Amino acid sequence: MIALATSACALGGPSVLDAHGASEKRVEGLWWLLFAISAVVLAVVLGLMTAAIIRRRRRGTDVDRSEPRWGEPFVVLAGVIIPVLILTAVFVVSVRDMNAIAGGDPQLTVQVIGHMWWWEARYPNGAITANEIHIPAGEPVRIEVTTADVIHSFWVPQLAPKIDMIPGKTNSIVLVADSPGRYRGQCAEFCGLQHAHMAFFVVADPPDVFQRWMAHQEAPAAAPTGSAADGLAVFLAQTCDGCHTIRGTPASAALAPDLTHLADRETIAAGTLRLTRGNLAHWIRDPQAVKPGVIMPPTQLTRSQLQSLVDYLMGLN
Ligand code: CUA
Numbered sequence: 001m002i003a004l005a006t007s008a009c010a011l012g013g014p015s016v017l018d019a020h021g022a023s024e025k026r027v028e029g030l031w032w033l034l035f036a037i038s039a040v041v042l043a044v045v046l047g048l049m050t051a052a053i054i055r056r057r058r059r060g061t062d063v064d065r066s067e068p069r070w071g072e073p074f075v076v077l078a079g080v081i082i083p084v085l086i087l088t089a090v091f092v093v094s095v096r097d098m099n100a101i102a103g104g105d106p107q108l109t110v111q112v113i114g115h116m117w118w119w120e121a122r123y124p125n126g127a128i129t130a131n132e133i134h135i136p137a138g139e140p141v142r143i144e145v146t147t148a149d150v151i152h153s154f155w156v157p158q159l160a161p162k163i164d165m166i167p168g169k170t171n172s173i174v175l176v177a178d179s180p181g182r183y184r185g186q187c188a189e190f191c192g193l194q195h196a197h198m199a200f201f202v203v204a205d206p207p208d209v210f211q212r213w214m215a216h217q218e219a220p221a222a223a224p225t226g227s228a229a230d231g232l233a234v235f236l237a238q239t240c241d242g243c244h245t246i247r248g249t250p251a252s253a254a255l256a257p258d259l260t261h262l263a264d265r266e267t268i269a270a271g272t273l274r275l276t277r278g279n280l281a282h283w284i285r286d287p288q289a290v291k292p293g294v295i296m297p298p299t300q301l302t303r304s305q306l307q308s309l310v311d312y313l314m315g316l317n
Pocket of ligand 1: 114115117151152153187188189190191192194195196198
């Protein structure tokens, strides 16, 4: 009971039994089918065992050495024929569901690239973002996944089965979200020290909101003014632009998340922290304290440099 109570049963976490899309409804259906079959088999086996125990007790100590008449046919039926029938039926249903999940002809394809330990999303209009992947609700979207380094796995439990990200290979899966919402995703393949902190969100917007979002993400960052302009100078003078891109500025490196519209996101560090001024300053000052092993180095900025930098980044919407 303790094992059950403590084994990832947190209320409110994303669950495959809380399907919000057509593909995931098939997975959920399969889960319940397997659960029902297992429950029936368990009940039958327990029933037979109970019957055997009761018969043995009634008979007392005198041992019956006669062969049971239907022993051998029963072993063939329950040990071979019924399992073969069950496994065949489950196989047929699984293949049918897998084909249904892979099918469809999505209008939109989003490329998602796994990195240690964050997610890059590229849209057909040139927009690039990280860790928060917007899609239009009610429309199928093809997600093409690959990786920049080691194996990761893209998994949004409420929307679709997981799909592995393998070096040198592009896999794809179709995501459908029935209704607008924010669906948590998680890396599902061990990829190093911060694997557990490699989360992301799929945000399903009403289609017109999504179109506006995608157009806005493609635009370069607006020119900063006041303290934020000092922040941009800090960004370019320190090591930030060695890894990050902010479109519309000279910063164009692609090792780390594109920050052009950072302030539109609700979280930073792959879902680890909510995006607030305090969290952002903490993250910039000492990323290793938040995510030990992360590639981002600590910075030695003065108080006013850090303030300006945070002013600038929080204005990137
Ligand atoms: Cu990426 Cu685990």
